[in-house]
Amino acid sequence: xxxxxxxxxxxxxxxxxxxxxxxxxxxxxxxxxxxxxxxxxxxxxxxxxxxxxxxxxxxxxxxxxxxxxxxxxxxxxxxxxxxxxxxxxxxxxxxxxxxxxxxxxxxxxxxxxxxxxxxxxxxxxxxxxxxxxxxxxxxxxxxxxxxxxxxxxxxxxxxxxxxxxxxxxxxxxxxxxxxxxxxxxxxxxxxxxxxxxxxxxxxxxxxxxxxxxxxxxxxxxxxxxxxxxxxxxxxxxxxxxxxxxxxxxxxxxxxxxxxxxxxxxxxxxxxxxxxxxxxxxxxxxx
Ligand code: NAP
Numbered sequence: 001x002x003x004x005x006x007x008x009x010x011x012x013x014x015x016x017x018x019x020x021x022x023x024x025x026x027x028x029x030x031x032x033x034x035x036x037x038x039x040x041x042x043x044x045x046x047x048x049x050x051x052x053x054x055x056x057x058x059x060x061x062x063x064x065x066x067x068x069x070x071x072x073x074x075x076x077x078x079x080x081x082x083x084x085x086x087x088x089x090x091x092x093x094x095x096x097x098x099x100x101x102x103x104x105x106x107x108x109x110x111x112x113x114x115x116x117x118x119x120x121x122x123x124x125x126x127x128x129x130x131x132x133x134x135x136x137x138x139x140x141x142x143x144x145x146x147x148x149x150x151x152x153x154x155x156x157x158x159x160x161x162x163x164x165x166x167x168x169x170x171x172x173x174x175x176x177x178x179x180x181x182x183x184x185x186x187x188x189x190x191x192x193x194x195x196x197x198x199x200x201x202x203x204x205x206x207x208x209x210x211x212x213x214x215x216x217x218x219x220x221x222x223x224x225x226x227x228x229x230x231x232x233x234x235x236x237x238x239x240x241x242x243x244x245x246x247x248x249x250x251x252x253x254x255x256x257x258x259x260x261x262x263x264x265x266x267x268x269x270x271x272x273x274x275x276x277x278x279x280x281x282x283x284x285x286x
Contacts, residue, residue, distance in 0.1 A: 006031065007153070008057040008064035009048075010077055011098070012039040015124070016067035018131040019097070019157055024048055026156045033057045035073075053082035063093045063153065070242060071104040078108050090116020093149055097138070099123045099178070099239070101246050102168030109142065109167040118146040121167060123174035124158065127234050135159045139177075141169035175247040181218070181235075181276070182244055182260045188222055189280035203227055222277040231274040231281065238272030241265055 005028060009020035012034040020043055024030045030048040033056075034040050040050045051057035054077050058064050064084065068074060074096060078084045084094065094112055096105060096119065109119035120142035130136045136158035140147050147163040154161035164173055188209075195205045206223030209215060225231065241264040244252075248261050267282035274281075 006061040008061035010054060010064060010066045011068035012043060014128050015131050017042060019067060021046060022134055022156050031057055031060055054084045055082045055086040058084050058087035058092055066096045066098055068098045071100045074098060074100055074104050074108060078111060085111055085115055092117045093146055095120045095122050095150055097122045097124055099174055099243055100171060102171040105168045105171050118143055120146045120150060121170040123170055125177050139164055139170040139173040141165060142167045175243060175250060178240060178243040179247050179252060179257060182240055182264060183256055184218055185276045185279050186260050186263055188219055189283050192226060193283055225275060225277050226280060231278040233273060233275045235276050237274055237276050237278050238268055240276045241268040
């Protein structure tokens with residue numbers, strides 16, 4: 001894919017804004033669309049053009065990325081009155097990087113095929129910092145030829161992009177990853193609360209965990225957040241609750257998963273806007 005290939009980007013939230021900015025910085029002509037037009041200002045000022053609808057965006061570019069909240073957003077953007085499927089001309093590449101169900105990906109891939117387009121599901125692991133620095137991990141489902149075409153673009157967004165097989169497999173891998181994330185968040189919270197119950201200091205425990213075989217970037221960052229009493233969302237608890245529901249709908253019924261899914265659903269109404277590690281506050285209240 002040449003540096004002149006025009007790229008479209010839909011969804012300028014916490015993740016979509018820095019990701020599209022990276023493609024712009026890499027020299028691609030970028031056009032953007034966001035449901036709420038005020039969020040297009042940053043990209044417009046950085047040199048992107050702004051489209052008035054998903055259909056108008058697709059008509060003007062070769063490749064469109066989506067980075068939006070959920071299944072409903074994806075359906076509306078594809079099938080709405082000025083949606084992607086209304087755009088003329090076959091042969092475009094549609095790359096959905098949102099965390100959504102494998103089912104919606106299969107539906108959108110089928111609809112895209114009827115228009116002569118290729119659809120990839122390509123959700124990511126990593127958060128805003130990794131999006132800004134191009135260090136995401138990208139899980140891809142769909143046709144191998146689409147993956148090959150997208151690889152030079154993925155190289156600007158992530159440190160690893162892996163093709164996992166047919167449509168929906170990227171979404172399934174992402175749900176498996178976020179299941180583990182749920183286990184780790186709740187596991188850390190329970191370990192810290194147990195230690196506190198016995199008057200052990202949180203800073204001692206987090207320091208021990210960080211230097212032990214259990215140490216990881218995730219446990220280190222979340223341990224620091226608990227110590228600083230900082231629950232501002234890097235990854236919102238409500239988004240993880242959504243992902244755990246999606247995983248459950250795909251057959252995640254193992255014992256640990258049952259518990260974690262239930263805990264996050266219970267915590268969501270009061271703590272959904274806070275970070276995933278706010279699960280500690282929920283457990284503490286109980
Ligand atoms: P966000 O900041 O809440 O942004 C959501 C985006 O989706 C906005 O552009 C929003 O448009 C758009 N949207 C929502 N509903 C829509 C609809 N019905 N029609 C059209 N557009 C709609 O979310 P984010 O943090 O960037 O996350 C985006 C995706 O990446 C999610 O699937 C999330 O699970 C996943 N993800 C997030 C992280 C993270 O750390 N944040 C990490 C990995 C993966 P408006 O501006 O109009 O609301």
